[in-house]
Amino acid sequence: MTFSIVAYDPKEKEWGVAVQSKFVAVGALVSYAKANVGAIATQAWLNTGYGPKGLALLEQGLTADETIKILTQHDENREHRQVGIVDSFGGVASFTGKKCYDWAGHVIGENYACQGNILVSEDTVLAMSQAYRETSGGLVDKLLAALEEGQDAGGDKRGKQSAGILIVKEKGVYDGGTDKYVDIRVDEHEHPIKELRRVFEHYDLSLLERDDPKDKVKLAGDVIKTIKEVLKLDGFYEGEIDTKYDDVTKEALHEWILTNNFEVKEREDNYMWGSVYRFIQKRKDG
DSSP: OEEEEEEEETTTTEEEEEEEESSTTHHHHHEEEETTTEEEEEEESOOTTHHHHHHHHHHTTOOHHHHHHHHHHTOTTGGGEEEEEEETTSOEEEEEOTTSOSSOEEEEETTEEEEEESBSOTHHHHHHHHHHHHOOSOHHHHHHHHHHHHHHTTOBTTOOOEEEEEEEOTTOSTTSSSSEEEEEEEOSOSSHHHHHHHHHHHHHHHHOOOOOTTOEEESSTHHHHHHHHHHHHTTSOOSOOSSOOOHHHHHHHHHHHHHTTOGGGOOSSSEEEHHHHHHHHHHHHO
16 A cells, blocks of 8 residues: 655765655655665555664665565565565665555665555556656655655555655754654655655755755845845844845844754855745745
């Protein structure tokens, strides 16, 4: 009753899982990952033990394929299980039990594996695979695209309910305290994947430093007017809506950035990251 993808980005040393299902809290139940170890998606007749046990096996140096064999060999309900694994080196393996409900199956590619059960058709995992290969950007961009295209191709036969993305890397969180780089979930939503992207856009602004150096706007002209309109709308500025970038405007913008938890996006020059300005434009347009 789920479709998912596990993947590894060898350039950034990131491991991730993305999933959607007509089942509540699927991101919390299906997804397991540990930096420098691997990532696991366990689904169908869910065996949550596959997550921690699988990561422990991977940490011992076993491959994704070896790990799946050990997890399933003594599980009397293995033919009802489905699991996808990517190991520390990007090796991948998937298992789809013979008694998983149709349509059920998986597709394996370089550094990723897509799997699903109770799907409309195999088109879902094929579309996920193609989207992952062809989407540019970081791992999170590729995982989001895989979910979106999988859903557009049919998705879960029973409908939509929840989705999630988990990505780990060494010192992944903003202060380096844990390996969680991205950990977002949407539950009980009519359009969980669409909402997941919206939530990620906020998460990205608050926690991730991954901006393209070329994606910036100069704090001058109409840009300042738009910023002042939003600052006034949100109660941070009471002056004229003009193009002056004076000390009053700078202080108001600084307070607005702190209030919205966008500290990681604050710049000390006369430019603003494009991601922040696009957020401001959306805020202005309602």
